[in-house]
Each structure stands twice: as structure tokens, then as C-alpha cells.
Amino acid sequence: MEKNKTIRIKDIAKLSGVSVGTVDRVIHKRGKVSDVARKKVEKILKEIDYTPNLLAKTLGSNKTNRIAVLVPHPDEDPYWKLSLDSLEASKKEWQPYQMQIETHFFKLNDEESFKRVAYNVLENKPDAIISAPIFLNVALDFFKEIQRLGIPYVHFNTMINGISPLAFIGQDLYQSGQLAGSLIDLCTKSNSGTVAILHISEKVQHSVHFIEKERGFRDYFNKKQSSKMEVISIIIEGDDMKSFESKLVDAIKSNDIKGLFIPTSSGAKLTANIISKYKLPNICIVGYDLLKENIELLKSGQINFLINQNPNRQVNRGIYHLANHLLFKKETPKLELFPLEVITKHNLDSYIKSNIH
Amino acid sequence: MEKNKTIRIKDIAKLSGVSVGTVDRVIHKRGKVSDVARKKVEKILKEIDYTPNLLAKTLGSNKTNRIAVLVPHPDEDPYWKLSLDSLEASKKEWQPYQMQIETHFFKLNDEESFKRVAYNVLENKPDAIISAPIFLNVALDFFKEIQRLGIPYVHFNTMINGISPLAFIGQDLYQSGQLAGSLIDLCTKSNSGTVAILHISEKVQHSVHFIEKERGFRDYFNKKQSSKMEVISIIIEGDDMKSFESKLVDAIKSNDIKGLFIPTSSGAKLTANIISKYKLPNICIVGYDLLKENIELLKSGQINFLINQNPNRQVNRGIYHLANHLLFKKETPKLELFPLEVITKHNLDSYIKSNIH
DNA sequence: TCTAAAAATGTTTGCGCACACACTATATTT
DNA sequence: AAATATAGTGTGTGCGCAAACATTTTTAGA
Known part of the structure; x- marks a missing residue:
């Protein structure tokens, strides 16, 4: 006793x-x-x-661990900027454990840049790596090299096949698409008409991401017997905004469009602008993530729902797992799927104010 | 360099x-x-x-800290059971830091039991306390005594005035009520009729909790100009189910009720049962929390939305703050408001599978 | 059988800090 | 002037572990 x-x-x-x-x-x-x-x-x-005693363990081994964060440059894309928003908090959190976190940025649309930065990371010999695997082909070689070197690594945002990281952190994209369908269904009062999924300036590399979302979205309406909703895709490649404008306006005017699903976080703003510019009728819009612009659009009612992918929490969670792995040899879940958070005008505030990572 | x-x-x-x-x-x-x-x-x-170096600091001082968790007995109420669901994980998480977590249960509807257990906690001289402040009057004395003794403490679930804990962890209940209103508004296709808030077997002690939710709920409809929705309250005290049944059935039949807001997590099941028993028309129902029964009702479509209060994460988060305070002298936020998570049939799975605390 | 190498085990140090303890110099009392 | 108190300072030990180091035992080779 x-x-x-x-x-x-x-x-x-x-x-x-x-x-x-x-x-x-x-x-x-x-x-x-x-x-x-x-x-x-x-x-x-x-x-x-x-x-x-983990304190004594860490203190006794007296080693400074370094975790490399490999992500697209935040200045190029608001989504990736979001992912780093609470990185400072992570750094502070792990500092007392002699855990250094180093960020490495590559250009979002530049394979060469990725290669360069990625191999730079390797030369630095970090103790662990967390990264968003863009550029499937190049990335594959890189991650195989990491695996060969025995460096633990974690992926977030997009899952890719052929490599097995310590953990993948992200969301079920198919379910995400289904959820988007159900949300549009919810705010559309009628049972017929057309809903569209917009593919705006999507790079090939991301395609897996969007294909899954589209599949879920379409399946939602396909599987619903009572619904006679038609689902179409509107695609714009490159940066040809003019053609996008006309395509979208045409589609809306000629198709009795009731709802729009915009699977890229930065696409909602473009769409909402066009709708407002052409004074088109109110359409239910579902977008992604708490970008500053999206928050405004949600507040003003120009878009109806956001699905939160929580990219910053994905990164923090990845670091958490890696740190625990390095310090305490803790096992990480192979797959950590984040909840699909539905944000409306009325719970938006509670998400913004919440500081939980 | x-x-x-x-x-x-x-x-x-x-x-x-x-x-x-x-x-x-x-x-x-x-x-x-x-x-x-x-x-x-x-x-x-x-x-x-x-x-x-915080590791050395803690190791050097060589102290075992004890955190007391003071909550209603989980066997009496599924909500409080939920709050302890991931407590084991918390215990494991902090064990390596010589941080012991001791739970003390009191009877939910028994002031004397609270008193007894509370002072028992004090005799134990824990290094910190996290508790759900039920029984305002008795609790106040207790917390003042804690304050006098200089024991750091954290509150969750319900905020009370007159004492200032290290942190309060919970949700904005007014906003929660507003959100509930907006959700009912969303799935109700018409602009007129009646919506009701159900107060089922609520104990006086909880009243602050429900008053805030009701205020938010009513305000949502009051402030919406386009809406001519009437808001009523249906109250049942004690355990008089029969009277509740007739009250509810009457109200629904005579009032053209379009939506029901059930602010207690365990109330949704009772309501759904009655509706199904009397084969009442489909009504939009908004409830609380991922109780096993509520999950089933959501899946089967008998209720439409759940707002997640995440009681287990509230407890874990409180322990997290206290542990950081004790070990590392970290400051805690005075107020940590959780996001108001909207759960539908279509993102339910992602919440159940997610193991983020 | 002797010896060098390899295997197995024991001992010591240091991580950075808290804290008890020992010591010195000065002031105060008797 | 000696004894004693007191302010100020320095030293040493322990926290529990990792890892380098030291020592003993066993095995293999000639």
C-alpha cells in the first residue's frame, strides 16, 4: 500500500x-x-x-531532435498559408523537449523546386519529416530515399499510394464530397434541377484529391432515389478567367443550377465574385476551409457552407506524432482521419475563436 | 553562429x-x-x-503531482459517462510526468453527496482540481475554499460567476442555441409555423445552461425578419413521462410544429420514441452530443442534427492545462470555448472514427 | 595450455535543475 | 575578546535515465 x-x-x-x-x-x-x-x-x-520516466529519458539522452516540415510556399497559396498558421505554437510547444522544427518551402507548381528543396532537406539529415506529397512522380523517389535512410516521416493532406509513411493525416475525401452533396441538398429547397462541381485551375498533381471529392459528390445524388438532381462538372484550366466567367454564367443561366460545389479552398471567392458581378440568382455554394475570403463570404451569405480541412491542425498533429515517436517511441496510428467539420454562418465564430490545435 | x-x-x-x-x-x-x-x-x-530546461526542472524537483477530477457519477447519466470516455488516455498521457489523475464522483441530483465528495477531495490535498460546477450554492463555498488554499482549478461544461478558475472550458451556449435555431430553419422548408424547445427533466442546478441555449434559440428566430416562426417552450418536470407524452403530442398536433430543439443530450431519444410511437409527421429535430442512442437516431434519420459538446475533450483539455500549469508553469487561457460542431448523418462517421482529443 | 579476441556484465558520468548543506565574512552579543 | 548570530555565497547531491567506459568472464585459436 x-x-x-x-x-x-x-x-x-x-x-x-x-x-x-x-x-x-x-x-x-x-x-x-x-x-x-x-x-x-x-x-x-x-x-x-x-x-x-520520460523526463529523465529525454534529459539523459541529451539529444536535440529536428523535424523538417516540407510544404508549398505559403505566399503562393492561401490554403498552404493556413497550414502554417499555428506552426509557431507547435514550435513553442516542443521547444522544452529539445525538439527543433524547421520549415522548407517549395514552389507549388514547380517540380524542379520541389526536387531541389527536398534533397536539401535530406542533406540536412533531419530526424523526422512531415510533408504534403505533391508531384507524385518526383515525390515517390524522394520518399523511397527517405525510407531507405530510415528517417521516420508523416504525410498530410493528400494520401498517395506506393509508400507507407508512419502516419497519414487528412480527411476521407469521398465522404467529404458526399457531405458537400448533402449540404447542397439541404439548402436547395427543390428536388430537381442541376448541381455543378467546379474545377478551377486545378493542377494535375492534385487530381487524386479532387477526383475523390467529385466521386463522393456525384454518388450522393446518384444514390438518393427521391432526387432528380442532375450533376455536371465545369472545368477551367490554366488561368483563363474570362472563359471561366462565360462558362459559368452560361451554365447557370441555361441549366437551372441550384447548387455549386467548389472543392478548392480558393475557388469560392472567384465564383462568388462572378455571381455577384452578373447579379445571378441565389445559388447554394459549398466551399472549403477558413480562408479569410471564405470567412467573409460566409458571413455575408454569399456562400452557404464551408467544410473545414483544418490544414494547420493536420500539420500540428503530424508534428505531435513525430515528436512522440522520436522522444517516447510511441506508436502512431497509420491513418488519422480528421472529422469533416461543417461551418455555417452560425458556428463560424466559435471556430475562429477556438484555439484548439 | x-x-x-x-x-x-x-x-x-x-x-x-x-x-x-x-x-x-x-x-x-x-x-x-x-x-x-x-x-x-x-x-x-x-x-x-x-x-x-523544463525537463530538468521537473526532474530535479522530483515531485508527484495529483490532479483531482470531480464529476457526476457516469453511471447516472450518459452525458457524464461520455465525458470520461477518454480519461484513460489522459491518464496514460500524463503518467510519465509523475502526474496522477484521480476521479471523484458525486451523485448528480444530490447536494449532500457533492458536499461530501468535494470535501473529501480537499482532504486529499490534490495539487490541482478540475470539476463541473453543479450545485451553484454549495459549489461556491467549495471553490472559495479551494481558492483560499491556493489550489489551481479549472471548470468545464458550465460557467458560473463569482469565482475565477484558472480556466473555463466549454462552449458559448447562447451561440449554441442560435446555431440550433439556424439548423432547424435550414431543414424546415417553410417560413411559418411553430418551433419548440423542450425542457425535459431538467434540474434546477442546470438552469443557467439551458436558459442560455433557449435565449440564443429564441433570438435566432426573433432577429430573422423574413421568418414568422413562432417559438414555444414545452416543459416537463420530474419524471412524469406520461404527462410529457400528452403535452408533446398535443403541442405537435395543435401547433403545426416544424422543429424541435432538445437542449439535453439524453432528451432526443425520449422525444424520437414518442414521435415514432404516435406516428407523428416528420419534424426537424436538433439534439446534443454523440450518445450511442443519438448516433443511431441520426443514422436512421429520426433526428436531423446533433451539436457536439465534446465533453470528453473538455475534460482532457482541462487536464492538459492543469498539467502544463503544474509542470511547466505555463499560463492557461482564462476561457477556452470549443467550436460548435455540427453533426449530420453525413459527417457522423468521420467524427466517430476520428480519435483526436 | 596459453593467449587474444569476443562476449557479457558492472560502474561511472553527465544531462540541467532544485535544494540541502557547508562555508566565509561580518555584525552582534556577552 | 571570545562566543554567537546572521547575511551572503559556494559546493554537493539526487532526480531517472542514456551512454560511455571499465572490468570480468567466456570462447576460440594456435
């Missing part, structure tokens, strides 16, 4: 009749240990519930 | 020409130090950016 004392390696050593060095070797599977000694120690370990 | 070495007390001592003991005394304002020595040390401290 009284002896609620914490069990130390020293205690285990005494109990099993060996020295602390041997216990250390058994616990960490390092160095040479005879079968006899190993069994003595393992017996004791099985009997008692030894949890190492 | 090269000397990115961490600065230790030892370094400060050398720089200011005194011993580590004196530096320690200056930093912690303890013991006797001559003005000359103090100034020498303070000069150096001002010049450099000293951040103590």
Missing part, C-alpha cells in the same frame, strides 16, 4: 540480480546480453508495470 | 561571476542575495535569452 514508489531501472536491476547496464540492454535491445540474464530481467519486467 | 548551445544556469553563473547557487536565488527570488550580486546576475539575464 505504502510503497507507491515509482519503479526505476535501478529497482529492476536489484530485483533481477543484475546491473542497471544489463537492464538497460534488455529494455532497449542493444548490446550483448546472455539468455540467462535476459530472462531474469524479462521475468521481472513482466511482473511489474515499468513505465520509464 | 556556431554556439547555438543552450544556456544553462551554470553559464549564467560563469558570465556574471557568481555561483550557480546565487543565480538560482536570483531567478527564484529565494534566500539572501546582496544587491551587488543580484545586479550582476540580472544584467546577464537581461542580455541573454534564458529559457530553463
